[in-house]
Amino acid sequence: xxxxxxxxxxxxxxxxxxxxxxxxxxxxxxxxxxxxxxxxxxxxxxxxxxxxxxxxxxxxxxxxxxxxxxxxxxxxxxxxxxxxxxxxxxxxxxxxxxxxxxxxxxxxxxxxxxxxxxxxxxxxxxxxxxxxxxxxxxxxxxxxxxxxxxxxxxxxxxxxxxxxxxxxxxxxxxxxxxxxxxxxxxxxxxxxxxxxxxxxxxxxxxxxxxxxxxxxxxxxxxxxxxxxxxxxxxxxxxxxxxxxxxxxxxxxxxxxxxxxxxxxxxxxxxxxxxxxxxxxxxxxxxxxxxxxxxxxxxxxxxxxxxxxxxxxxxxxxxxxxxxxxxxxxxxxxxxxxxxxxxxxxxxxxxxxxxxxxxxxxxxxxxxxxxxxxxxxxxxxxxxxxxxxxxxxxxxxxxxxxxxxxxxxxxxxxxxxxxxxxxxxxxxxxxxxxxxxxxxxxxxxxxxxxxxxxxxxxxxxxxxxxxxxxxxxxxx
Amino acid sequence: xxxxxxxxxxxxxxxxxxxxxxxxxxxxxxxxxxxxxxxxxxxxxxxxxxxxxxxxxxxxxxxxxxxxxxxxxxxxxxxxxxxxxxxxxxxxxxxxxxxxxxxxxxxxxxxxxxxxxxxxxxxxxxxxxxxxxxxxxxxxxxxxxxxxxxxxxxxxxxxxxxxxxxxxxxxxxxxxxxxxxxxxxxxxxxxxxxxxxxxxxxxxxxxxxxxxxxxxxxxxxxxxxxxxxxxxxxxxxxxxxxxxxxxxxxxxxxxxxxxxxxxxxxxxxxxxxxxxxxxxxxxxxxxxxxxxxxxxxxxxxxxxxxxxxxxxxxxxxxxxxxxxxxxxxxxxxxxxxx
Numbered sequence: 127x128x129x130x131x132x133x134x135x136x137x138x139x140x141x142x143x144x145x146x147x148x149x150x151x152x153x154x155x156x157x158x159x160x161x162x163x164x165x166x167x168x169x170x171x172x173x174x175x176x177x178x179x180x181x182x183x184x185x186x187x188x189x190x191x192x193x194x195x196x197x198x199x200x201x202x203x204x205x206x207x208x209x210x211x212x213x214x215x216x217x218x219x220x221x222x223x224x225x226x227x228x229x230x231x232x233x234x235x236x237x238x239x240x241x242x243x244x245x246x247x248x249x250x251x252x253x254x255x256x257x258x259x260x261x262x263x264x265x266x267x268x269x270x271x272x273x274x275x276x277x278x279x280x281x282x283x284x285x286x287x288x289x290x291x292x293x294x295x296x297x298x299x300x301x302x303x304x305x306x307x308x309x310x311x312x313x314x315x316x317x318x319x320x321x322x323x324x325x326x327x328x329x330x331x332x333x334x335x336x337x338x339x340x341x342x343x344x345x346x347x348x349x350x351x352x353x354x355x356x357x358x359x360x361x362x363x364x365x366x367x368x369x370x371x372x373x374x375x376x377x378x379x380x381x382x383x384x385x386x387x388x389x390x391x392x393x394x395x396x397x398x399x400x401x402x403x404x405x406x407x408x409x410x411x412x413x414x415x416x417x418x419x420x421x422x423x424x425x426x427x428x429x430x431x432x433x434x435x436x437x438x439x440x441x442x443x444x445x446x447x448x449x450x451x452x453x454x455x456x457x458x459x460x461x462x463x464x465x466x467x468x469x470x471x472x473x474x475x476x477x478x479x480x481x482x483x484x485x486x487x488x489x490x491x492x493x494x495x496x497x498x499x500x501x502x503x504x505x506x507x508x509x510x511x512x513x514x515x516x517x518x519x520x521x522x523x524x525x526x527x528x529x530x531x532x533x534x535x536x537x538x539x540x541x542x543x544x545x546x547x548x549x550x551x552x553x554x555x556x557x558x559x560x561x562x563x564x565x566x567x568x569x570x571x572x573x574x575x576x577x578x579x580x581x582x583x584x585x586x587x588x589x590x591x592x593x594x595x596x597x598x599x600x601x
Numbered sequence: 602x603x604x605x606x607x608x609x610x611x612x613x614x615x616x617x618x619x620x621x622x623x624x625x626x627x628x629x630x631x632x633x634x635x636x637x638x639x640x641x642x643x644x645x646x647x648x649x650x651x652x653x654x655x656x657x658x659x660x661x662x663x664x665x666x667x668x669x670x671x672x673x674x675x676x677x678x679x680x681x682x683x684x685x686x687x688x689x690x691x692x693x694x695x696x697x698x699x700x701x702x703x704x705x706x707x708x709x710x711x712x713x714x715x716x717x718x719x720x721x722x723x724x725x726x727x728x729x730x731x732x733x734x735x736x737x738x739x740x741x742x743x744x745x746x747x748x749x750x751x752x753x754x755x756x757x758x759x760x761x762x763x764x765x766x767x768x769x770x771x772x773x774x775x776x777x778x779x780x781x782x783x784x785x786x787x788x789x790x791x792x793x794x795x796x797x798x799x800x801x802x803x804x805x806x807x808x809x810x811x812x813x814x815x816x817x818x819x820x821x822x823x824x825x826x827x828x829x830x831x832x833x834x835x836x837x838x839x840x841x842x843x844x845x846x847x848x849x850x851x852x853x854x855x856x857x858x859x860x861x862x863x864x865x866x867x868x869x870x871x872x873x874x875x876x877x878x879x880x881x882x883x884x885x886x887x888x889x890x891x892x893x894x895x896x897x898x899x900x901x902x903x904x905x906x907x908x909x910x911x912x913x914x915x916x917x918x919x920x921x922x923x924x925x926x927x928x929x930x931x932x933x934x935x936x937x938x939x
Binding site: 144146147148149151152153155156157169195196197213215216239258260261384387388448449450451452453454455459461462463464513514597598599 | 625626629630631632633634635636638639648649650651655656659660663666668669672674675677678692693694695
């Protein structure tokens with residue numbers, strides 16, 4: 127693929143373009159199992175620069191893959207067709223904080239935690255908080271419709287997008303949505319961009335809703351000897367009308383891993399549930415916490431610890447926060463891979479799904495951790511394997527297929543918050559073939575030359591293992 | 602790499618990266634979550650993913666598995682690191698990032714690559730071989746070697762050098778330096794001080810922060826229109842890196858006071874804070890001689906995670922400076938073009 131590096135340098139400046147293999151190789155992967163080399167990395171710093179890059183790429187039919195922190199787990203930013211990686215991290219200014227209108231206007235490279243640090247003095251916060259919030263950018267969160275630990279009360283990114291500026295494939299800038307809390311003025315096109323994984327346009331500015339920071343937060347932690355009991359407690363809490371601000375599950379594999387990684391000394395029981403309530407009236411928070419505590423006890427939850435203290439809450443939650451990375455410490459010789467990582471199931475199916483995951487893993491001799499924002503029905507699994515053994519990848523493929531067939535059979539979704547990308551495309555396509563023609567029509571209307579993050583979601587290959595190089599040396 | 606180096610590299614291909622290859626299992630453990638970005642001062646300066654710990658591990662993995670051949674560009678990235686170890690200490694997958702990096706550096710030097718990165722270099726023309734720098738380096742990366750009959754020189758061990766820059770600020774001849782580009786050289790720090798004071802006329806204090814104890818809590822995203830603090834934070838790597846001329850430069854540029862925030866004495870990786878303490882006592886005496894209040898210089902210690910304590914200390918310092926007002930001597934000398 128012939129890319130005019132000098133032209134790109136003229137647009138964004140020499141320091142913001144690279145075709146050095148040192149950069150190309152680093153930008154060839156993300157947190158997924160995939161890897162494919164781009165031809166150039168370009169770091170725009172303004173909307174005008176993005177427009178010029180898009181015009182050039184569209185004219186020359188060069189693939190463009192927008193990228194935030196590169197923390198995606200499904201290969202969204204792996205440039206399967208080569209082309210230009212558009213690294214948006216330089217566009218990282220918080221443009222406006224408006225407590226009057228309860229909104230912020232940000233560039234796409236703003237980091238989630240940085241935004242919340244800036245909002246804190248105003249007594250405000252931006253609720254969607256994936257575990258990767260320390261590095262995840264708002265642009266990346268929009269692309270994946272990220273949610274996180276507080277989604278059970280506060281919802282996902284889509285619930286906060288009020289408006290956005292998007293550069294289309296042809297370089298045209300469009301203003302979508304509004305500055306108002308609600309609108310009923312035509313198609314909700316800003317929402318169409320949410321979860322589109324960079325396939326429909328490049329988000330260059332976003333107007334997001336924000337919320338008042340609650341005065342009180344109380345976190346509870348409880349242990350269960352049976353994973354099923356923990357699943358039933360979660361379903362019960364949700365259906366009881368409780369309003370947790372967080373409701374997390376962590377199974378024994380996860381507990382052992384974080385104990386090894388962080389010396390947390392957590393009891394190595396079948397499962398731990400973390401439940402939180404927040405609000406401005408302490409009595410109301412106490413009421414919610416007490417209600418959830420009683421439900422946990424009813425389902426044999428033991429050793430309940432409660433805390434309002436920030437430091438103590440941080441300590442209690444630290445294992446869950448760093449669980450994903452800790453899983454590689456579970457057992458010597460095996461590592462954690464980002465496969466089948468974020469299915470969503472209806473509330474009533476949490477316990478049976480957790481049990482089924484254990485059964486599928488055991489039957490296929492595969493190690494899988496089960497955890498997640500189960501209060502929102504988000505179940506994270508990770509497959510742990512020896513990446514050098516080809517047979518283990520085959521086992522993983524089999525397990526994944528079986529797992530997704532089950533999730534879809536109970537009315538669940540392939541991905542709840544990480545997106546489809548490459549890894550999850552085969553099971554998603556199998557389940558949602560009905561909407562693929564409509565999605566392809568939308569894609570074609572907005573990007574007729576198919577330059578924006580091509581061959582992802584509905585157009586991704588059917589074989590996820592063979593879709594790109596695996597980033598591990600197998601064999 | 603020169604031509605001879607290239608021939609050697611290709612001939613020895615099977616034996617290359619013999620140190621780094623033992624880390625393949627550990628490199629596989631890196632799930633590439635990227636959480637280490639948050640903690641990496643180089644990434645916060647350059648904003649290229651290839652400057653992050655994750656990026657470096659990827660490059661080493663690519664080289665040991667034969668997916669990529671080493672190039673000068675890759676070598677430059679591998680030799681850019683300050684060994685703050687924020688990444689290694691906080692990696693939940695337990696990947697020993699800096700140990701892997703050290704072995705990769707040794708392999709690349711053995712393969713004949715020219716290396717610079719954050720490694721210090723000695724200007725032979727300026728160096729008097731006084732040897733002051735040798736005991737300053739906790740890693741024994743500097744030594745006096747015989748060059749010829751009755752001639753000596755300072756040699757830098759490029760594997761052991763951690764790029765902390767303590768020797769740079771200790772060298773009385775200004776003979777030791779580091780490459781510009783990572784915002785830690787003295788001219789770059791001078792520039793940062795000047796820019797901060799020029800951009801915000803209400804700025805009272807310049808606060809030099811140690812990367813090891815405090816950097817992780819600092820922001821990456823910019824909010825220029827929103828945050829107007831009466832102080833400017835500058836990460837100077839180790840507090841021992843704060844050379845006297847940096848402090849005086851801040852006063853000259855209009856700062857009312859300078860605070861240095863370092864690790865508590867027993868916690869400093871480089872023993873740089875002891876040197877700072879001695880240096881700032883002398884500087885306070887210099888201020889007294891100039892009829893400037895010595896309390897305009899403040900040194901305080903903060904452990905990792907004590908950002909709340911730091912905030913309070915800065916607020917208290919700014920309040921004190923507001924009582925003192927601007928430096929009268931400086932004001933007067935400026936009037937007369939001094």
